[in-house]
């Protein structure tokens with residue numbers, strides 16, 4: 001290898017094999033070529049693919065990589081929206097990020113958890129009356145109602161199921177092709193438009209929202225020049241809160257799946273209360289189960305790294321799933337083993353364990369919703385270990401690694417559901 005070589009070539013074009021193999025694709029190429037960096041083309045664009053802790057540290061060096069115009073259009077039209085925080089850089093990004101982080105205080109997160117508890121409790125009567133329910137679908141609805149209430153977005157009974165469905169379409173349609181992708185684009189347009197109407201009404205003084213809630217925080221924001229955010233951007237950013245809160249349903253289901261498939265974990269969670277073990281279990285759910293597959297950026301300036309040339313303007317992809325499963329960093333990475341975190345230091349979460357991105361929250365693009373995610377998974381564990389009795393009927397619980405975003409095929413069906421601690425009887429049943 002010379003001082004300034006091109007990274008190894010995996011293939012001329014890899015869009016189709018990547019779509020067909022899903023999460024393990026980048027790692028499989030790394031193993032085949034004996035490298036953590038290779039090149040190919042994605043959607044005919046020359047692309048560098050990177051995996052592992054060192055590569056993640058490099059990817060988060062903003063002198064070398066930029067997110068501006070990095071996300072593919074199909075993701076902007078579905079998952080992210082246009083003009084949102086994901087594509088900002090520098091001071092504009094820091095300002096916008098500070099707004100998101102201002103919503104993540106412990107007291108605000110506690111508020112959200114109380115809302116989720118309330119909506120869960122209201123739904124429990126219905127669960128108990130059914131022969132079975134599909135947990136993923138139910139959690140999508142509960143989280144949608146709680147997230148909208150937490151943000152200050154009024155949802156009436158009639159709108160709630162539609163809103164939940166549209167958010168799920170956005171979550172699932174970004175990576176999809178064909179009709180599902182187009183339904184996802186439609187869902188984004190409709191949801192943004194519904195929010196736009198609310199934002200306009202609020203600006204005209206037609207309805208009031210508590211100023212601490214995200215809706216008012218974003219609409220009332222003024223930059224250093226006293227300029228507000230355009231209505232469309234406010235709508236995109238509000239969706240950047242409620243959509244991912246609904247998406248956490250997948251991690252909650254994965255946590256319940258892990259409890260089901262690992263009886264030893266169940267016993268430890270039941271008897272060790274809210275111990276270190278529980279925290280390690282939650283981290284292992286986020287490390288082990290596939291969710292956000294990879295991130296895209298653009299090379300900012302020519303540079304050389306480990307003898308390989310990075311050319312300005314080149315597309316770069318950081319493999320999140322592959323980094324979380326990198327055998328050079330993790331022992332038995334494909335085994336679910338919460339105890340592994342006993343040996344880890346806090347800085348494991350900077351570049352080695354990066355299901356929600358790495359580096360810093362305030363200055364980098366790392367997910368501002370990590371604390372909410374941890375709290376919601378914890379809530380699911382509390383419910384399923386201590387507060388509910390249920391059966392898991394025979395079903396297909398396969399998690400296909402070629403489906404992005406992943407989920408257990410059945411959505412996790414549970415039956416014979418009973419509340420163990422029925423100290424909070426539901427006042428009214430919610431109709432989804």
Ligand code: HEM
Nearest residue numbers: 085086240241244245247248291292356357365366367369
């Ligand atoms: C299901 C759990 C979640 C996963 C897997 C996840 C994953 C991610 C990932 C991979 C990123 C990109 C990081 C980067 O570009 O460096 C991200 C960014 C982001 N996430 Fe999350 N997230 C989750 C939950 C949440 C929640 C609950 C919220 C909000 C309440 C949220 C809001 C955001 C926002 C606004 C960004 C953009 C941040 C920026 O560009 O600076 N996410 N998330």
